[in-house]
Amino acid sequence: MPAMGLEIRHLVEMNARPPITNAMTVDVEDYFQVSAFENCIPKSDWDRLPCRVEANVDRILQLFDDKGAKATFFTLGWVAERYPDMVRRIVANGHELASHGWEHVRANTQDRAQFRDDVVRTKALLEDLSGARVNGYRAASYSICPDNLWALDLLADAGYTYSSSIVPIRHDLYGIPDAPRFAFSAADGRLVEIPITTIALAGRNINCGGGGWFRLFPYAFSRWAINQVNGQEQQPCIFYFHPWEVDPEQPRVPGASARARFRHYLNLDRMHDRLARLLDDFRWGRVDEVFLGGGKRCALTS
Numbered sequence: 001m002p003a004m005g006l007e008i009r010h011l012v013e014m015n016a017r018p019p020i021t022n023a024m025t026v027d028v029e030d031y032f033q034v035s036a037f038e039n040c041i042p043k044s045d046w047d048r049l050p051c052r053v054e055a056n057v058d059r060i061l062q063l064f065d066d067k068g069a070k071a072t073f074f075t076l077g078w079v080a081e082r083y084p085d086m087v088r089r090i091v092a093n094g095h096e097l098a099s100h101g102w103e104h105v106r107a108n109t110q111d112r113a114q115f116r117d118d119v120v121r122t123k124a125l126l127e128d129l130s131g132a133r134v135n136g137y138r139a140a141s142y143s144i145c146p147d148n149l150w151a152l153d154l155l156a157d158a159g160y161t162y163s164s165s166i167v168p169i170r171h172d173l174y175g176i177p178d179a180p181r182f183a184f185s186a187a188d189g190r191l192v193e194i195p196i197t198t199i200a201l202a203g204r205n206i207n208c209g210g211g212g213w214f215r216l217f218p219y220a221f222s223r224w225a226i227n228q229v230n231g232q233e234q235q236p237c238i239f240y241f242h243p244w245e246v247d248p249e250q251p252r253v254p255g256a257s258a259r260a261r262f263r264h265y266l267n268l269d270r271m272h273d274r275l276a277r278l279l280d281d282f283r284w285g286r287v288d289e290v291f292l293g294g295g296k297r298c299a300l301t302s
Contacts, residue, residue, distance in 0.1 A: 020230040022237040023194070023291060024071035024284040025164065025210075026060060027138060028053065028079055031244040033104045035141040036260035037253050043103060046078070052250055053079055054086045056243035061093055063246075063272070067279035071095050072287040074138040074164075074240075077102035077122035084129045091130045096286040098136030099123050099160070106143035107151050107165070115151055120158050135288055138240075139165035142174040142196065149186075156190035162292060164194040164238060169205045181205060182235050183291055194291050197237040199225040210240040215267040219274050223281055230282070236290050239278070245271045 030053040032041045041049075057073075064071055073090045075097060080087045091097050099122045101107070107115055119137060126134045137160045144151050144165040155163050163186070168179040179195060186193045197209035207213040208225035226237050244250055248268040256264070 019283050020234070020236050021283040021285045021290055022226065022230070022239060023287045024064075024069055024279075025138070025238060025240045025287060026057075026071055026073045027100055027240055027242045028057060028073050028075040029100065029104055029242060029244070030079065031247070031250045031264075032253065033076065033078075034242075034244070034264065035104070035106060036264050037256055040253060040255040050251065051082070052247055053243050054083045056247050057086055057090070059246055059272075060243060061089060061095075063275065063279070064095070065093065067276065067284075069279050069284040070286050070289070071284065072098050072136060074098045074100040074136065075126060076100045076104055077125050078104075080122075080126055080129055087126065087129045091132050096136070096288050097126055097130050097132055097134060098138065098287070099126060099134055100138050101140050104140040106141050107139040108143045108145050108148045110148075112150060112154065115148075116154050116158065119155060119160070123158060123160070135161045135292070137163045137165065139163070142167045145174065146176055152186040152191055152193060153188075156187035160191065162192040162194060162287065164196065164240075164287065166193055167196045167207065167209075168198055169207055177205065182233075192291065194238055194287065196240060197226070197229060199228055209238055211242070211245075212263050212266065214239075214241065214274065215245070215271060219277060222274075222278070226282060237282075238287065238291075239284075241271070241275065246275070 030051055032046060032049050073095055075087065087097065099119060102118050102122050105118065110118065123134045137155050142165055152163060166179050167175050168177060168181050169175045170177045181195060181198055183192055183194045196207065198205035199208050208222055214222055229235050229237050245268060
């Protein structure tokens with residue numbers, strides 16, 4: 001009976017806690033700019049291809065408005081320069097504007113000077129267009145890896161206060177499997193790194209923070225995993241997706257590998273409805289409001 005009483009008391013305490021607010025994020029890039037297609041679509045073709053990013057962002061803004069959710073939009077400088085009114089609509093709707101770099105170049109392919117110029121240029125443009133301070137950065141394809149952790153120091157030098165550029169999993173394009181799973185201090189305490197949310201299963205981390213993984217796994221898995229992180233670990237999650245993921249009618253890219261096609265096109269027709277369910281099932285806010293100034297942080301040396 002005493003054990004039963006403790007269990008009931010624990011359940012009551014859990015139910016009495018206010019729901020955790022998670023961070024919703026959007027990586028603002030168009031379908032032809034993704035890393036999966038970088039070998040078959042040269043940048044010189046970008047201006048000749050039909051852009052769909054603005055219409056897709058507007059559809060996302062409407063969905064967030066319908067659900068009463070706020071989010072952070074990590075936006076490419078290339079996109080912002082061509083669609084300044086879209087950038088202003090993001091901020092006018094109460095969302096956070098953040099940097100995704102200029103042209104979706106993976107950070108682990110840049111040297112220090114190239115990276116510094118990229119993040120400084122993008123931050124300046126986004127702030128000029130929006131009139132809002134840009135605090136956050138996300139590397140293209142989560143490309144801050146063990147060999148370029150110096151990028152975190154350069155971000156702090158450039159005036160960013162947080163990054164969300166690491167995924168603590170093993171992947172062919174990105175990942176630091178032994179990185180902390182939750183927000184940690186970097187750059188001698190000048191920057192907060194907020195890894196994409198994972199759940200530890202059978203001795204490895206499984207991505208439950210969005211993107212292609214959200215389209216691959218049944219929705220029930222994502223809901224269960226986020227509930228576990230919120231309920232059992234008492235940590236907020238950070239979730240991401242792209243505007244092209246709500247666009248099943250987008251043009252098909254010729255010459256892409258079978259792996260790239262699978263990752264990019266899988267279940268696009270289900271994404272909008274799954275997002276609507278996710279927004280209903282959990283509380284969502286901006287990264288700066290969810291993570292800055294609180295949370296458990298571990299150290300990761302560079």
